[in-house]
Amino acid sequence: MAPIVLYDFDASFPCTLVRIVARLIGVELKTVKLKDVVKEMATPEMTQKNPQRTIPLLEDNGLIIAESRAIAMYLISKYAKDDSLYPRDPQKRVLVDQRLFFDFDVYGAMANVWRSVMSGKPPDHTCVQKVNGGLETWNRILEGRQWLAGDNVTLADYSACLVVTTTQIIPKTDFNPYKYKNVAEWISRIESSSQKYVEEVKVFREATRPILEKVK
Ligand SMILES: N[C@@H](CCC(=O)N[C@@H](CS)C(=O)NCC(=O)O)C(=O)O
Structure with a gap:
């Protein structure tokens, strides 16, 4: 192969x-x-x-x-050896899917903000609002829950957490996921769930640093 x-x-x-x-x-x-x-x-x-x-x-x-x-x-x-990250059972899988479709939507707005900032333009107000709305929504979803979908960490958590983490590093914006208690606790839960996640986020952050420095 x-x-x-x-x-x-x-x-x-x-x-x-x-x-x-x-x-x-x-x-x-x-x-x-x-x-x-x-x-x-x-x-x-x-x-x-x-x-x-x-x-x-x-x-x-x-x-x-x-x-x-x-x-x-x-x-x-x-x-994967088991289906815990992305369940096979349609009733469990759809709960992961709904969170992934939601984070894809917020990601689109965040990417729009990122592109504007990188090209020296002010970010689109509607996109900024959408990202902040996304953070508030995740905070509501996480009220009384450990993870976004089901009882264990899934692909939905890793995908959304990357979006949330990325909001923080965009220069000339003031997105602050840590002001939302449930989101802040969930970020540290995800970071504790896997050192591999933490390592890859570090690779991403270090690679973006010189690119972002140019617009600071
Ligand atoms: N929705 C796509 C987005 C992919 C995307 O926009 N990738 C960027 C790099 S971060 C890219 O390839 N940009 C080149 C281009 O759009 O021409 C995904 O999740 O894979």
């Missing part, structure tokens, strides 16, 4: 989610580290592989998958 290949960029939030999941379930990935994502994904060869021209992009023995959450769902469904 050929190795599972991940087209990857350390400073990418969605690539980080895939690396975290692969490490959590013990899947070895051969990473192809890109330097100029926009340019390298626009070649005819890569455009054919992924017409979206985005990373992460996973190649598993001829199967090519874009979209970080879809890649994570696939890796867990195919390779």
Whole structure:
């Protein structure tokens, strides 16, 4: 069997989610580290592989998958030793899915804010409100609960926690997940759940630092 290949960029939030999941379930990935994502994904060869021209992009023995959450769902469904991160039971799985669709929505707004700040423009007010609304919603969801879906940590927690963590590092914004008690406690619960998560977030933060320094 050929190795599972991940087209990857350390400073990418969605690539980080895939690396975290692969490490959590013990899947070895051969990473192809890109330097100029926009340019390298626009070649005819890569455009054919992924017409979206985005990373992460996973190649598993001829199967090519874009979209970080879809890649994570696939890796867990195919390779994890158990289904605790992404349950097989439809009634449990849909609870994880609903949280993932929610965090995808907040992520879109956060990415919009990130892009504005990086290009020297003021962030769109509606997107800022949406991110703050997301933090408030997660705080409500977590009232009296340890995890976002079900009784154990799942893909939904790791994915949403990465969005929450990323809000904090965007320069010229004042997102503060730690002002929400339930969210703050949940972040430290997730960090305690896996050293691999903590290590990959560190890789992401260190890779983004020089990029973010330029706009500070
Ligand atoms: N929804 C996608 C977002 C992927 C995405 O936007 N990736 C960025 C890197 S962080 C990218 O490839 N940007 C290049 C481009 O959009 O041209 C996912 O979760 O995988």
